[in-house]
Amino acid sequence: MKHDSPPARRRPARKRGRPEGAGVAAVTRNNIMRAAVYCFAQSGYAQTSNHDIAQAAGITSGSLYHHFDSKAAIYQEALRHCLITLTETYRSAFAEAADRSCIDQLCLGLERVIAVSRAWPGMVRFAGNSAAEIRHNRELDWLHAEDAQAFNLLFRELLQVASERGELATGVTVEDAAQLLVALVSGLSIAHDTDLGEARFAATIRSFERLLKGQLLKPRGPRK
Amino acid sequence: MKHDSPPARRRPARKRGRPEGAGVAAVTRNNIMRAAVYCFAQSGYAQTSNHDIAQAAGITSGSLYHHFDSKAAIYQEALRHCLITLTETYRSAFAEAADRSCIDQLCLGLERVIAVSRAWPGMVRFAGNSAAEIRHNRELDWLHAEDAQAFNLLFRELLQVASERGELATGVTVEDAAQLLVALVSGLSIAHDTDLGEARFAATIRSFERLLKGQLLKPRGPRK
Numbered sequence: 224m225k226h227d228s229p230p231a232r233r234r235p236a237r238k239r240g241r242p243e244g245a246g247v248a249a250v251t252r253n254n255i256m257r258a259a260v261y262c263f264a265q266s267g268y269a270q271t272s273n274h275d276i277a278q279a280a281g282i283t284s285g286s287l288y289h290h291f292d293s294k295a296a297i298y299q300e301a302l303r304h305c306l307i308t309l310t311e312t313y314r315s316a317f318a319e320a321a322d323r324s325c326i327d328q329l330c331l332g333l334e335r336v337i338a339v340s341r342a343w344p345g346m347v348r349f350a351g352n353s354a355a356e357i358r359h360n361r362e363l364d365w366l367h368a369e370d371a372q373a374f375n376l377l378f379r380e381l382l383q384v385a386s387e388r389g390e391l392a393t394g395v396t397v398e399d400a401a402q403l404l405v406a407l408v409s410g411l412s413i414a415h416d417t418d419l420g421e422a423r424f425a426a427t428i429r430s431f432e433r434l435l436k437g438q439l440l441k442p443r444g445p446r447k
Numbered sequence: 448m449k450h451d452s453p454p455a456r457r458r459p460a461r462k463r464g465r466p467e468g469a470g471v472a473a474v475t476r477n478n479i480m481r482a483a484v485y486c487f488a489q490s491g492y493a494q495t496s497n498h499d500i501a502q503a504a505g506i507t508s509g510s511l512y513h514h515f516d517s518k519a520a521i522y523q524e525a526l527r528h529c530l531i532t533l534t535e536t537y538r539s540a541f542a543e544a545a546d547r548s549c550i551d552q553l554c555l556g557l558e559r560v561i562a563v564s565r566a567w568p569g570m571v572r573f574a575g576n577s578a579a580e581i582r583h584n585r586e587l588d589w590l591h592a593e594d595a596q597a598f599n600l601l602f603r604e605l606l607q608v609a610s611e612r613g614e615l616a617t618g619v620t621v622e623d624a625a626q627l628l629v630a631l632v633s634g635l636s637i638a639h640d641t642d643l644g645e646a647r648f649a650a651t652i653r654s655f656e657r658l659l660k661g662q663l664l665k666p667r668g669p670r671k
Contacts, residue, residue, distance in 0.1 A: 267583025269493050324666050355576060355637060359491025390665045392657060400663060402638070402647075403654040410634015413579060414626070423626075430627040433616060437661030439624060441614045442548050 252290050254280045256301045257343065264345030268298060268356045268363065295362045302366065305343075305350045306373045312339050317381055325385035329404075330432045337425045340415065347424070351412025378404040407431070476514050478504045480525045481567065488569030492522060492580045492587065519586045526590065529567075529574045530597045536563050541605050549609035553628075554656045561649045564639065571648070575636025602628040631655070 258279035262271040273294055277287040291297045316332040340347045354371060357363045378401040386397050411431060415424045433439040482503035486495040497518055501511040515521045540556040564571045578595060581587045602625040610621050635655060639648045657663040 267579070270583055270585065324664075326664050326666055352579060355491070355579060359494055361494065385664070392662050392665065395654065395657065395663060399650055399654045403651050403658065403663075406634045406638035406651060407631050407655070408634070409637060410630045410632070413633060413637070414630035426623055427627050427630060430619065430623045431631070433619065434627065434658065435664065436666070438616050439619060439627075440548075440550050440609070440659065441616065442550055442660070 248290070251280075251282065251286070255282070255287060255290055255297065256304060259297045259301050260305060260343065260349045261345035263298065263301070263356070264349040264352065267352070268294075268360050273297075298356075298363060299366055301349070302353055302370060305346050306353075306370055308339060308343075308346070309336065309350055310373050310377045312336055313377055314380075325381055325388075325390050326435050328381060329435055333428050333432055337421070337428055340424060341421045347412045348415045351409050351415070354409065374405045374408065375401055472514070475504075475506065475510070479506070479511060479514055479521065480528060483521045483525045484529060484567065484573045485569035487522065487525070487580070488573040488576065491576070492518075492584050497521075522580075522587060523590055525573070526577055526594060529570050530577075530594055532563060532567075532570070533560065533574055534597050534601045536560055537601055538604075549605055549612075549614050550659050552605060553659055557652050557656055561645070561652055564648060565645045571636045572639045575633050575639070578633065598629045598632065599625055 255276065258281075259271075259276045262275050262279055265271075266275070271294070273287055274284050276294075276297065277284045280287070291300070312335045313332040316335045317328045320328040320331045336347065357366050357371070379397055382391065382397045382400050382404075385391055391397070391400060411427060414427065430439060479500065482505075483495075483500045486499050486503055489495075490499070495518070497511055498508050500518075500521065501508045504511070515524070536559045537556040540559045541552045544552040544555045560571065581590050581595070603621055606615065606621045606624050606628075609615055615621070615624060635651060638651065654663060
């Protein structure tokens, strides 16, 4: 509890003490989301309490409830924010490399995601876990339809253009390839250990880029 | 409750009514595990009750407790069984294709896993989810160290031999490539939707095999 200083002039009651203008509220909301994303990535939805999130955000539980009604509401906003951030990161990389092959576009997207992951700890794993979390927590059931297709749509867009340019192997459909990329990128996201830092994540992503380019494993050993 | 028939001869009490010899007990235990794997894959550990498992296995909750002390004990035995089944499936395929490239060995392993997945619904997703489930459920914490490395070890063995045959690209370490394969195979496992059947899983796995062979995406579009 803070000591409120007596009001020097007539102002709305909630302006007293710590200022809670629109800008400050937005900063606090963002801090809460960053804290929540990290906690959810580390411990999972069921094992993360509102108290954990408030503590990680450096605020009181009371203040948390001022911004969000429930843990499910925090999860929803955090997930939407992360999905938008990640899909927009990919989309802008795909656009930047539009005149190159879809393998190059994917690799540029992955490089940008490495940077996002460094800037927002836990985001990648949080997003990767989301499909299972939504399935496994009744409180989150209603989220599923809204966000589950975000990555599928992203990769279908990329691969549709690639297919028109003749970059998909014969017999491979856009939908098959999109489904594969969603699964692989989810696997990479979930494997991102928030504790072990970003260097290992980056190394795994770069191995994946080599696989996409067909440069990870050789079909035959040249020596021996 | 069943009507016990009066004992005709002197036998141990639990032999009365339904026979529960070692063979029958093993069958029941196996049924429980199959039911548990399916339930855990569908709903997650926290949302699966012992009652759900008993119901899916076609037995009473009382009978379930005759075989397992707790849900965590069922999870542990089911996970160990699934990990052994899956890693041995890969290992025997790797051995069968030992004179071919590691890409071919991997693809044969993946084909065999498709068959296992058809034979035991939910196993693949259950195993894929296990790392996150163990992290996110305090009851399972103690399992982590024991089983988390099973797939890493499997792929390291394969890639170590491949590396000695010169099949790893320059600059790619066995550990990096193993870590990548674990992440990708986990992603494919988790994406396996137990409800939507095996055909889609098989299609995704075959796209992955094409990716491993460098035959999914072309670096440049030949047409246009």
